[in-house]
Amino acid sequence: MGGVVVSNATLHNEDEIARKDVRIGDLVRIQRAGDVIPQVIEVVDDGERAGRPAFAFPHACPRCKSSAVREPGEAARRCTGGLVCPAQRIERLRRFVSRAALDIDGMGEKQVEEFVGLEWVATPADLFRLAAHREALLQRKGWKQKSVDNLLAAIEARRSVxxxxxxxxxxxxxxxxxxxxxxxxxxxxxxxxxxxxxxxxxxxxxxxxxxxxxxxxxxxxxxxxxxxxxxxxxxxxxxxxxxxxxxxxxxWEVKASAIAGKTLVFTGTLEQMSRDEAKARAESLGAKVSGSISAKTDLVVAGPGAGSKLKKAQELGVAVIDEAGWLALLGKGRACPVSV
Ligand SMILES: [Zn+2]
Incomplete structure (x- = not known):
């Protein structure tokens, strides 16, 4: 198709499968959306459809047998097993050690998979008991005394979070x-x-x-x-x-800043940080972040693509700065959440 061999085509989700009434064994017509992604357009009636079964989504997780539910408004069906589900365990352990979480140096996807595979780690708490496997780990390929010691030290450093x-x-x-x-x-x-x-x-x-x-x-x-x-x-x-x-x-340490007590609105795209991060930064400086512009708005940070909000701010005479101005503001009074 268009010079490539298509072996898979997307059906998007459960609702689309039902809507198009695609059944197991059906002949379908496909297209490449935007000349890239193969998708199923419709079922071709070959006269033998009547006896074909519809695809039944599992109501239990194939891995852990916990119930798999689809929440209202969601497209996907999910396993509810959480950390008892082996398939979810690895992903959740990865999140646990990730930078925004415990940020354990030297513990990435590869290490998580290795330790789960060895059954040394099943839950996050097991990471803190990894030292019990020190000798066995030293015998393993790819691990030297220094890397093992560094990893165990990085874990110990997270006994307070x-x-x-x-x-x-x-x-x-x-x-x-x-x-x-x-x-x-x-x-x-x-x-x-x-x-x-x-x-x-x-x-x-x-x-x-x-x-x-x-x-x-x-x-x-x-x-x-x-x-x-x-x-x-x-x-x-x-x-x-x-x-x-x-x-x-x-x-929460709020430092004196130019925007303390002020109401800010972000609009358009920020390139240096996510909107969530910008919001957190503004709040750490004592500002309130609002989603809409009103007479109460003190400052608007407008990035590329800012549309109606920017226009409204200008109409109301609200001060507007760009991302560079915003970064400069942060440089003046940077504050961050600290823990004691
Ligand atoms: Zn599961």
Whole structure:
């Protein structure tokens, strides 16, 4: 097709398969969308369709047998097994050691896979017990005394972890870096947060209402948090971890800055940092970040592609700076969340 041999064509998701009524064994017509991605357009009626079975999506994870559910509004069906699912274990361990999480030097995808394969590591807490395998690791190809010592030292250095990093590292759905930081700022320390999440299991609780009322926490995030702290397997993993490390409370240090107390709006594209990071930086400088422009807006940071918001800011006479101006502002009064 267009000079290439197409062996796979996308059907997008469960809904599309149902909509196009594609069944196992069907003959289909395909195209290459944008001359690149092969996709199924329609089923060709070859007169033998009646007896063909429709594809049934699994309701249990093929790896761990936990239920596989499709949440309302989501295209994908997901295993609910969390860290008990071997397929999810590796991905979640990778997140746990990643830069925005525990940031363990020398522990990447390759090492996680090696240790999981050897059954030395199954849960995050096992990483802190890796020293028990020191001698065996030294015997392995690719490992020398220095690399083993460095890795074990890097792990030891993470026996105390800031609350926000710890929360992000747990790999709770919908809880990214920014959400983890928002939660850490609101609750201060992990014990208080956890107690609140346990109380929030009761749908009528004040704790749940409080959680849902936090700026930036939608019903989806709240539901994911409640589910996580109501799931015995996840709670066990957290308890096991707390036996190995301390979670340091987050102390939000707001430095004096030109934008403290001001309301900022970001619009257009930022090239030097993500929108989430820009928001976190602005908040660490004591500013409030809003999604829309009003008479209350003090400053607009406009990158390329800024459209109606920029126009509105100009109409209202709100100060507008570009990304370079924003970076200069950060240079003047940089502050960051610190943990003690
Ligand atoms: Zn699974």
């Amino acid at each position: 800031p609350f926000d990093r710890f929360l992000y590292a747990l790999g709770i759905r919908h809880v990214g870096e920014v959400t983890a930081r928002d939660l850490a700022r609101r609750y201060g320390d992990f014990d208080a947060f956890r107690t609140a999440m346990q109380a929030a299991q009761d749908p009528a609780s004040a704790e749940l209402a409080e959680l849902q009322a936090i700026d930036g926490i939608g019903p989806k995030v709240a539901a994911a948090l409640v589910a996580f702290f109501g799931e015995p397997n996840d709670v066990k993993i957290v308890d096991d971890l707390l036996g190995e490390l301390d979670v340091a409370p987050l102390v």
